[in-house]
Amino acid sequence: MVEPHMYEVEVLGQRYTVEHVPNLLVEGERCEGACYVSERTVKIDDALRYQDARYNRVLKHELMHAALRTSGLAELMDLRMEEAICVLAESISIK
Numbered sequence: 001m002v003e004p005h006m007y008e009v010e011v012l013g014q015r016y017t018v019e020h021v022p023n024l025l026v027e028g029e030r031c032e033g034a035c036y037v038s039e040r041t042v043k044i045d046d047a048l049r050y051q052d053a054r055y056n057r058v059l060k061h062e063l064m065h066a067a068l069r070t071s072g073l074a075e076l077m078d079l080r081m082e083e084a085i086c087v088l089a090e091s092i093s094i095k
């Protein structure tokens, strides 16, 4: 289980806060994760803290959004391409 408190990660030299949010909504819709580059914040639905594998997949996905947007690469692609790269990043694991 991931601890309930917020923590920070670094993406391309930028400090991002990871927040756990009960019933996370993005534009009125339930979401497992969200990335807010201007706020340097990644939000993850609090319920995922009890599902380690799913939590890690969502965190990697959102951190890839953070990296693509922080670097400016996201501006060179459409949203479908950005999303595809983030889904790909979910499968990266280090053992």
Ligand SMILES: [Zn+2]
Pocket (backbone or CB within 6 Å): 061, 065, 083, 086
């Ligand atoms: Zn995404």
